[in-house]
Amino acid sequence: MDHRFALVTGATSGIGAAFARALPETTDLLLTGRDPERLADLQEELAVGDRRVETMTADLTRPEHRQALIDRAEDLEIDLLINNAGMGKYGAVLDNDSGDEVATVELNCTAPVALATALLPGMIERARLDGGRAGLINLSSTFAVQPVPYLATYTASKAFIQAWTEALAEEVRRKPVDVLALAPGPTKTRFGERSGFTPGSFPFAANPDDIAADGLKHLGKCTVHVSGTVSRAALAPYFLPRRLAGTGLGALLGVVSKATRRG
16 A cells, blocks of 8 residues: 555554554655654654655643644644554552553553544545545554453553454445554563563564564455464454454444434
8 A cells, every 4th residue: 555644653662663664765754652852763764855754742641632643644634544652551450550550541542542533534535535545553462352460451452442443444344444453462662661571571572573564564455463473373263253243243233323314
């Protein structure tokens, strides 16, 4: 897919920075994160030739920052949204700081929904007029498949974004937009350090560059992609039935909705 302008959240490191680097030079970028120095470094690295690379420092747990980013993305008429920013604290829910637990929900659930619902209508309409396709990638996780004690809020938030993305994809499948829930396993990023994992907790963690390239490769080809050979083998029985069930339920509820409107 040849996207004109992409918004990548959580772009200062890890998978977000890898997405920014993996996108072709023909795709202009709007990069956001909480570290202005890292954003400036990435902007300098990626602004080659006539490529436009915009940055915006934002804390997406804050509604006013989300709205400012939405306004900027609308002005730039983005056609690819990559909701990558995420957080989560390791530890028992009642031992963790309650503010961190709420912020996890805000960043992992509220922010992607706020950005997608605000930006997708314009993205889809521009794609329809241009004869192209818009794109949305939401970062899920292999942790989305079941509750995990001591990562309770994080895993629940990923279960939410996984189910929400699958349902959304079914709702817009006849529109000019590709929707993907990308579910990586353990990855070599700063997430573990910030979450409180000890070094070496995941010795077989994937490279973020591989995850980003894998996500872009599968956008438009499927609704859910579990990144990593081991993860795909382990979780295939889980995701395939959910995808089939989601399509069937979506068709049924669509019929009910139309009948209700006619009534």
